[in-house]
Amino acid sequence: MRYVLAVALLGAAGGAWAAVPIGGTGEPGVLLLLLAAACIFAGLLRLIRKDVPQRDPYTYLGTLAQLGHRANDVLMGVSWETGAAIALVGLEALHPSRPWHTGIFAVLVTCYLLAVHQAGSAVPAAALRGQGRIMVTSLALVIVATGVAMVPSAGAESGWLEILAALAAVTAGGLALPL
Amino acid sequence: MAQVGQPATRWGAANGPLQRKLDWTVSTHARRLFDLALAGLAVALVLRRPEFVAVSAPALVLLGARPRAKPQTVLVSIRPSAARVYEGEQIGIEVVVSGQGDCDVEQVLHPSEGAQAVQGADRAATSRANLALEMTLWGRQRPGVVELVLWDRCRVYECHTFVPVPEVDCYPLPARHRSAVVLGPLASRAGDHAARSAGEGAEFAGVREYVSGDRQRSINWAATTRRGRLQVNTFAAERSEDLVLIVDATSDVGEPGSSTVDHALRGALGVARTYLDARDRVGMVFLGERTRWLAPGLGDRQFFRLLDAILAGRAGWSSGNDIARLPRAALPPGAAVIAFSPMLGPKFVEMLRDLRQRSFSVVVVDVLDVGPTRARDKLDRLAERIWRLERQALMFSVRELGISVVRWDGKGVLTLPEQRRARQAAASRR
Numbered sequence: 001m002r003y004v005l006a007v008a009l010l011g012a013a014g015g016a017w018a019a020v021p022i023g024g025t026g027e028p029g030v031l032l033l034l035l036a037a038a039c040i041f042a043g044l045l046r047l048i049r050k051d052v053p054q055r056d057p058y059t060y061l062g063t064l065a066q067l068g069h070r071a072n073d074v075l076m077g078v079s080w081e082t083g084a085a086i087a088l089v090g091l092e093a094l095h096p097s098r099p100w101h102t103g104i105f106a107v108l109v110t111c112y113l114l115a116v117h118q119a120g121s122a123v124p125a126a127a128l129r130g131q132g133r134i135m136v137t138s139l140a141l142v143i144v145a146t147g148v149a150m151v152p153s154a155g156a157e158s159g160w161l162e163i164l165a166a167l168a169a170v171t172a173g174g175l176a177l178p179l
Numbered sequence: 180m181a182q183v184g185q186p187a188t189r190w191g192a193a194n195g196p197l198q199r200k201l202d203w204t205v206s207t208h209a210r211r212l213f214d215l216a217l218a219g220l221a222v223a224l225v226l227r228r229p230e231f232v233a234v235s236a237p238a239l240v241l242l243g244a245r246p247r248a249k250p251q252t253v254l255v256s257i258r259p260s261a262a263r264v265y266e267g268e269q270i271g272i273e274v275v276v277s278g279q280g281d282c283d284v285e286q287v288l289h290p291s292e293g294a295q296a297v298q299g300a301d302r303a304a305t306s307r308a309n310l311a312l313e314m315t316l317w318g319r320q321r322p323g324v325v326e327l328v329l330w331d332r333c334r335v336y337e338c339h340t341f342v343p344v345p346e347v348d349c350y351p352l353p354a355r356h357r358s359a360v361v362l363g364p365l366a367s368r369a370g371d372h373a374a375r376s377a378g379e380g381a382e383f384a385g386v387r388e389y390v391s392g393d394r395q396r397s398i399n400w401a402a403t404t405r406r407g408r409l410q411v412n413t414f415a416a417e418r419s420e421d422l423v424l425i426v427d428a429t430s431d432v433g434e435p436g437s438s439t440v441d442h443a444l445r446g447a448l449g450v451a452r453t454y455l456d457a458r459d460r461v462g463m464v465f466l467g468e469r470t471r472w473l474a475p476g477l478g479d480r481q482f483f484r485l486l487d488a489i490l491a492g493r494a495g496w497s498s499g500n501d502i503a504r505l506p507r508a509a510l511p512p513g514a515a516v517i518a519f520s521p522m523l524g525p526k527f528v529e530m531l532r533d534l535r536q537r538s539f540s541v542v543v544v545d546v547l548d549v550g551p552t553r554a555r556d557k558l559d560r561l562a563e564r565i566w567r568l569e570r571q572a573l574m575f576s577v578r579e580l581g582i583s584v585v586r587w588d589g590k591g592v593l594t595l596p597e598q599r600r601a602r603q604a605a606a607s608r609r
Contacts (some may be wrong), residue, residue: 051299051300079207079210079211081211082210082211082214082215085211085214085215085218086214086215086218089215089218089219089222089231089234090218090222092231092234093222093226093228093231097228097230098230099229099230099233102228102230102231102233102234103230103233105234106219106233106234106236106237107237109215109234110212110215110237110238113208113211113212113215113238116208116211117207117208117211117334120207120208121285121328121330121334131241131332131333131334134240134241134244134333135237137240138236138237138240138241139237141233141236141237141240142233142236142237144236145229145230145232145233145236146230146233148229148232149228149229149230149232149233150230163223163224163227163228163229163232167232
């Protein structure tokens with residue numbers, strides 16, 4: 001249950017971080033925030049209900065009960081966390097450029113997805129010890145990419161160059177490090 | 180009941196480790212990371228926002244981490260803690276996986292219809308897991324399937340494989356039934372029931388004058404002093420009786436696990452246990468698709484014979500067989516008969532009539548504990564009323580045959596009619 005709580009907290013933190021300053025993104029921002037909140041909530045419900053045995057088949061159930069089961073099937077079948085992550089990325093993108101803010105947002109969203117996986121499989125955190133080096137590397141690459149983005153633009157076409165530079169830094173880091 | 184719940188030794192050699200081929204696929208976690216990376220890159224490229232490469236970076240690194248060699252097969256050994264259990268008892272399931280390398284293993288138990296998980300998953304990510312389930316429906320069955328989920332180091336690849344749990348015999352839980360009432364004439368074998376004739380039993384029968392050959396220890400000194408002549412105590416002989424239990428499975432009404440057949444079998448086993456403990460001979464007749472019987476026998480071995488016969492006959496019970504006359508081999512002369520039935524058909528009454536004509540003393544236990552569903556309209560109410568009237572008429576005709584009918588809902592203590600009433604009724608109708 002503590003992993004589910006971690007998912008809830010990280011989801012809420014990611015949403016809040018992507019939304020501030022509130023009102024700065026207009027109606028599309030509110031819409032994306034609502035969508036992200038709904039996806040995070042549905043994902044939490046899915047995680048809570050994953051151990052509840054499902055009744056099958058539905059042939060002899062009443063209409064309302066059948067509808068309930070269909071809704072449950074949708075709840076359990078959709079990858080809500082993916083929707084939440086994409087909505088949050090969209091919400092963050094509506095804000096003007098703020099590299100360091102986006103860097104922290106990247107860490108929050110990645111941690112949110114890791115917590116979702118952890119809560120879904122419920123494998124103890126000790127089993128993730130093997131990923132320690134990879135996570136540290138990821139964090140370093142987030143800093144590198146953010147740093148590249150913070151370099152002042154030199155012209156209209158420099159945006160592309162910065163993107164390429166950031167990608168190159170990430171790729172080089174990923175290839176060079178013994179993961 | 181002591182013998183049920185023994186360790187599952189019968190799988191010792193046969194249930195060796197099973198080899199399972201592994202089909203690795205990209206995990207859900209990896210798909211989520213991929214979607215996040217894609218979203219970040221799309222925003223970076225479309226909006227020319229290089230900081231969004233940072234959103235993609237961790238996901239790309241996790242996805243791109245070089246996977247170690249993944250095993251293509253694993254050996255799985257699944258061993259239940261017991262081969263035979265009663266309904267409601269728990270079984271431990273030991274799962275041992277070998278050959279998985281440095282992959283994490285998650286074991287999840289999916290119970291079958293006749294069982295429910297107590298310890299449904301082991302999240303320790305180790306090769307050995309102890310799961311547990313509770314048997315809820317009797318029968319010879321596989322109580323579930325163990326799902327093994329293997330993860331690689333970065334959780335990018337996963338693999339699911341399913342291994343069935345070996346078969347377990349789950350017996351119906353015998354009903355609570357304590358008193359072994361004498362229902363018919365006693366046989367001339369030693370037993371636990373006090374007979375009317377004098378003998379060497381423990382139950383005091385009376386006092387009579389001493390005759391040569393009486394044992395000195397049986398002298399009643401109080402009566403001797405009062406009467407002035409030697410008096411001795413007499414005791415009732417102890418005899419056993421033959422009992423035949425009839426289980427009517429020609430109709431099965433109710434939810435699985437609490438249907439009339441379930442109640443009938445639990446009641447029959449409870450009665451069998453009590454009478455076998457009292458050193459009586461107990462047999463059983465199953466009325467179903469075919470009429471099958473087990474000749475009366477003694478002791479624990481007979482009890483387990485009954486249990487095995489019940490498990491062997493579960494499948495395919497349905498109506499349609501002529502049961503009006505039971506074969507002689509199933510009913511020894513003078514045996515008392517206890518029939519467990521929902522009393523839903525006239526054929527069963529015909530069989531009871533036949534038994535009474537053959538001078539068997541019979542007690543019927545009515546195990547029907549459900550009625551028609553709530554009537555919705557006038558026609559339903561009329562149909563329900565007719566059904567109840569027909570049932571009353573059926574009960575009346577059974578009682579007219581001199582047969583005691585006891586209602587039992589499958590939950591409380593099963594109580595049979597008192598000894599004197601049953602025997603008097605049997606004698607008067609004979």
